[in-house]
Amino acid sequence: xxxxxxxxxxxxxxxxxxxxxxxxxxxxxxxxxxxxxxxxxxxxxxxxxxxxxxxxxxxxxxxxxxxxxxxxxxxxxxxxxxxxxxxxxxxxxxxxxxxxxxxxxxxxxxxxxxxxxxxxxxxxxxxxxxxxxxxxxxxxxxxxxxxxxxxxxxxxxxxxxxxxxxxxxxxxxxxxxxxxxxxxxxxxxxxxxxxxxxxxxxxxxxxxxxxxxxxxxxxxxxxxxxxxxxxxxxxxxxxxxxxxxxxxxxxxxxxxxxxxxxxxxxxxxxxxxxxxxxxxxxxxxxxxxxxxxxxxxxxxxxxxxxxxxxxxxxxxxxxxxxxxxxxxxxxxxxxxxxxxx
Amino acid sequence: xxxxxxxxxxxxxxxxxxxxxxxxxxxxxxxxxxxxxxxxxxxxxxxxxxxxxxxxxxxxxxxxxxxxxxxxxxxxxxxxxxxxxxxxxxxxxxxxxxxxxxxxxxxxxxxxxxxxxxxxxxxxxxxxxxxxxxxxxxxxxxxxxxxxxxxxxxxxxxxxxxxxxxxxxxxxxxxxxxxxxxxxxxxxxxxxxxxxxxxxxxxxxxxxxxxxxxxxxxxxxxxxxxxxxxxxxxxxxxxxxxxxxxxxxxxxxxxxxxxxxxxxxxxxxxxxxxxxxxxxxxxxxxxxxxxxxxxxxxxxxxxxxxxxxxxxxxxxxxxxxxxxxxxxxxxxxxxxxxxxx
Numbered sequence: 087x088x089x090x091x092x093x094x095x096x097x098x099x100x101x102x103x104x105x106x107x108x109x110x111x112x113x114x115x116x117x118x119x120x121x122x123x124x125x126x127x128x129x130x131x132x133x134x135x136x137x138x139x140x141x142x143x144x145x146x147x148x149x150x151x152x153x154x155x156x157x158x159x160x161x162x163x164x165x166x167x168x169x170x171x172x173x174x175x176x177x178x179x180x181x182x183x184x185x186x187x188x189x190x191x192x193x194x195x196x197x198x199x200x201x202x203x204x205x206x207x208x209x210x211x212x213x214x215x216x217x218x219x220x221x222x223x224x225x226x227x228x229x230x231x232x233x234x235x236x237x238x239x240x241x242x243x244x245x246x247x248x249x250x251x252x253x254x255x256x257x258x259x260x261x262x263x264x265x266x267x268x269x270x271x272x273x274x275x276x277x278x279x280x281x282x283x284x285x286x287x288x289x290x291x292x293x294x295x296x297x298x299x300x301x302x303x304x305x306x307x308x309x310x311x312x313x314x315x316x317x318x319x320x321x322x323x324x325x326x327x328x329x330x331x332x333x334x335x336x337x338x339x340x341x342x343x344x345x346x347x348x349x350x351x352x353x354x355x356x357x358x359x360x361x362x363x364x365x366x367x368x369x370x371x372x373x374x375x376x377x378x379x380x381x382x383x384x385x386x387x388x389x390x391x392x393x394x395x396x397x398x399x400x401x402x403x404x405x406x407x408x409x410x411x412x413x414x415x416x417x418x419x420x421x422x423x424x425x426x427x
Numbered sequence: 428x429x430x431x432x433x434x435x436x437x438x439x440x441x442x443x444x445x446x447x448x449x450x451x452x453x454x455x456x457x458x459x460x461x462x463x464x465x466x467x468x469x470x471x472x473x474x475x476x477x478x479x480x481x482x483x484x485x486x487x488x489x490x491x492x493x494x495x496x497x498x499x500x501x502x503x504x505x506x507x508x509x510x511x512x513x514x515x516x517x518x519x520x521x522x523x524x525x526x527x528x529x530x531x532x533x534x535x536x537x538x539x540x541x542x543x544x545x546x547x548x549x550x551x552x553x554x555x556x557x558x559x560x561x562x563x564x565x566x567x568x569x570x571x572x573x574x575x576x577x578x579x580x581x582x583x584x585x586x587x588x589x590x591x592x593x594x595x596x597x598x599x600x601x602x603x604x605x606x607x608x609x610x611x612x613x614x615x616x617x618x619x620x621x622x623x624x625x626x627x628x629x630x631x632x633x634x635x636x637x638x639x640x641x642x643x644x645x646x647x648x649x650x651x652x653x654x655x656x657x658x659x660x661x662x663x664x665x666x667x668x669x670x671x672x673x674x675x676x677x678x679x680x681x682x683x684x685x686x687x688x689x690x691x692x693x694x695x696x697x698x699x700x701x702x703x704x705x706x707x708x709x710x711x712x713x714x715x716x717x718x719x720x721x722x723x724x725x726x727x728x729x730x731x732x733x734x735x736x737x738x739x740x741x742x743x744x745x746x747x748x749x750x751x752x753x754x755x756x757x758x759x760x761x762x763x764x765x766x767x768x
Contacts, residue, residue: 154610219670229607232615266570266658269495274573274655298662302670314615315656317607319663321639326664329560329643330671333700341696348692355682355689359674 089399090181093122094150094168095188097386103187104130106392108142113393116400117141119181121172123148147171150188153385157191161199169193173200176378183399185370185392187383194230197376204408206415209234210375211242211313212382213249214320217363220304224250225264228316228371236280239263239310240287244418245374245411246308247290252405253398259307262296264315269295276312284310289418327363369394372402374411379403430740431522434463435491435509436529438727444528445471447733449483454734457741458482460522462513464489488512491529494726498532502540510534514541517719524740526711526733528724535571538717545749547756550575551716552583552654553723554590555661558704561645565591566605569657569712577621580604580651581628585759586715586752587649588631593746594739600648603637605656611635617653625651630759668704710735713743715752720744 091107093100100122107118108131120127124146131137131144147168151160161170169188173196176184186193194210203210211227211234226246227234234242243261250259263284265273270281272295284292296306298319311319338349349356369391370381381399383391402408432448434441441463448459449472461468465487472478472485488509492501502511510529514537517525527534535551544551552568552575567587568575575583584602591600604625606614611622613636625633637647639660652660679690690697710732711722722740724732743749 219673232607264659266573266655266662274653277655298659298664299666299669301663302666311659312615314607314618315659318605318639318652318656319660321607322642322660323639323663323667325640325643326667327671328640330668330700330704332560333703334697337696337700338693341693341699344692345696348689348694348696351685351689352679352682352693353689355678355686356675358682359671359678362674363671 087400087403088117088119088181089396090119090121090145090172090175090184091392091396092168092172092184092186092188093120093127094147095152095192098388100126100130102387102389103392105134106387106389107396108134108136108139109389109393110396111136111139111141114397114400115141116396117143118396119143119145119175121145121147121175122150122168145171145175151192153189155189155192157189157195160192161195167192169196170200173197176380177201182403183379183381185381185383185395185399187385187387187392189385190229190382193380193382194373197373197380201380202377204375204377204412204415206419207241207375209238210373211238211245212371213246213374214316214371215253216301216320216323218302218304221254223301223304223306223309224253225301225309225311225316225320226374227311227313228320229313230373232312232314234312236276236283239280239312240283241415242374243284243287243290243292243308243310244414246310248410248414249372249374249407250307252402252407252410254307256307258291260293260305261290261308261310262293262300262306264309264311265295265297267295267297280310287418288421289414331360369396369398372407377408379408428741428744429458429460429522430737431460431462431486431513431516431525432733432737433509433513433525433527433529434461434468435488436493436533439729441467441471443728443730444733446475447728447730448737449475449477449480450730450734451737452477452480452482455738455741456482457737458484459737460484460486460516462486462488462516463491463509486512486516492533494530496530496533498530498536501533502536508533510537511541514538517721518542523744524720524722526722526724526736526740528726528728528733530726531570531723534721534723535714538714538721542721543718545716545718545753545756547760548582548586548716550579551714552579552586553712554587554715555657555712556594557642557661557664559643559645562595564642564645564647564650565594566642566650566652566657566661567715568652568654569661570654571714573653573655575653577617577624580621580653581624582756583715584625584628584631584633584649584651585755587651589752589755590713590715590748591648593743593748593751595648597648599632601634601646602631602649602651603634603641603647605650605652606636606638608638609636621651628759629762630755672701710737710739713748718749720749
């Protein structure tokens with residue numbers, strides 16, 4: 087299996103991405119093709135003592151799309167940008183999957199332009215895996231399409247359902263609609279319209295509305311929401327967790343010698359808890375609705391996240407998630423046509 | 428100063444509410460009128476050794492609105508529900524403010540029907556105070572009106588600005604629009620329409636878009652959003668913080684004797700951090716746009732939250748927040764009329 091890794095345009099630079107990819111090759115035995123500035127990549131491979139590794143190849147790309155560039159304009163103009171070159175490798179089947187941690191907007195646009203949508207999918211969506219008390223929950227859409235229509239949310243639910251089946255190895259995962267109350271009559275116009283559509287879907291185990299606090303509890307496997315709400319909630323949660331850990335560290339530093347000894351003794355327990363809640367353990371969010379596995383990582387990904395994202399990508403390729411999604415959507419569409427016919 | 432406290436319809440029952448009110452009277456010297464079932468309240472006052480306290484009075488209400496009742500129907504039908512009776516005391520100026528921790532929907536409806544809106548306010552909004560790294564941030568609307576129009580969001584920004592000036596004793600608080608990116612061109616149709624309106628407002632210090640993770644950082648004082656997004660994000664954050672603290676406790680319990688000794692030594696530092704991030708320190712959310720101070724607490728409020736909410740309410744009455752909001756809205760409207768004229 088060969089995975090294309092976009093090395094450019096991230097917050098911490100190619101160093102972290104190359105290291106993460108090298109570690110993944112060592113740990114999981116996959117092949118990777120590193121896409122980006124050839125000289126920078128070679129230099130980093132030497133630093134990681136991996137320049138002679140036959141499982142690692144380089145595909146040069148002379149341009150980079152920065153975080154603040156307009157995605158559609160940049161993807162159209164920069165034909166040799168690393169994300170565009172990597173997406174074309176995926177389209178040409180020169181690799182089995184793609185991992186990127188550059189601009190999310192550029193990645194989504196590049197996936198649409200170069201790789202293309204699955205039949206029956208109007209808009210793609212980003213499925214993020216969030217740690218919970220009982221394991222993890224998939225939240226989608228967490229950032230691809232704002233102002234999604236209720237019909238998009240039902241397609242997203244079907245895709246999320248297939249993804250959860252494969253990722254969690256679980257049949258009939260519980261699918262919920264993110265809302266501000268449990269009752270069917272609660273919510274804004276968008277979710278009020280989406281609810282009956284989801285309820286009708288025979289292909290999923292729809293458990294009704296879920297609220298924000300149900301996500302960390304882990305009583306739901308797939309949470310469907312619009313990209314605006316999903317993105318705001320995710321970032322708020324991320325910021326809050328950071329604030330809690332930072333304040334904890336500060337309190338310990340200000341707490342004198344006893345607090346410091348206490349922290350030292352508690353360290354293994356704290357590390358275990360932090361590992362449980364660490365988003366880096368999942369590493370990436372899958373872009374659903376695209377013809378091939380396309381993994382989007384946080385712009386601030388460090389080596390560990392990239393390694394985790396590659397591990398996750400290998401599983402998704404092995405499990406043929408994209409094929410399962412494609413089949414399920416075809417099944418739903420056929421059902422709809424029969425009803426209409 | 429006299430504050431009406433709705434004692435009924437909460438998750439933990441009248442016990443916690445009465446105790447919180449008694450503690451507030453002792454701590455802050457205010458008067459309270461407890462609204463609800465007279466017999467239950469008397470019993471609780473005896474248990475709290477406060478049945479002879481001249482600063483505490485009872486106003487009997489024979490009905491209760493439950494959490495799952497339809498707010499508008501229940502408020503209209505149950506004329507003697509505690510929240511309706513308390514709201515009428517506020518309208519008749521028999522008290523200076525109201526604190527409720529029953530059904531939020533019933534409280535908002537009762538406030539609208541019995542107390543009424545300020546001139547120029549079409550829809551009220553709930554302003555929740557969230558702890559941050561640098562103190563606290565006001566998030567509004569956090570649950571009153573879903574599908575708010577951009578014009579409502581500008582009125583909310585003005586009201587939130589006045590509230591922050593008084594609550595944080597800060598001139599020119601920073602007001603941000605909750606979005607999925609910093610750029611003016613980012614977001615869904617609602618925020619794209621609200622942005623230029625907020626930018627034009629001379630009465631506020633608008634700092635542009637803020638993202639979910641900016642809230643816990645504390646670089647913004649007032650965050651404007653629609654009630655759907657605000658409510659989902661708040662509940663997600665609440666659930667996440669709970670999950671972190673629960674997992675921490677579990678890790679310590681499973682971590683053997685050293686982890687337990689460590690936790691004991693770290694306890695003061697951990698308590699300090701928890702106190703900093705504790706929403707109960709604020710206790711209540713102010714319902715803005717109503718003619719008198721109307722404080723809404725979480726349905727699961729314990730005595731401590733009620734005491735905090737009463738302390739906060741006393742400050743808001745002393746500072747005449749409602750008067751300040753009313754004046755500012757009149758000023759904005761006059762400005763608009765002059766431009767139109």
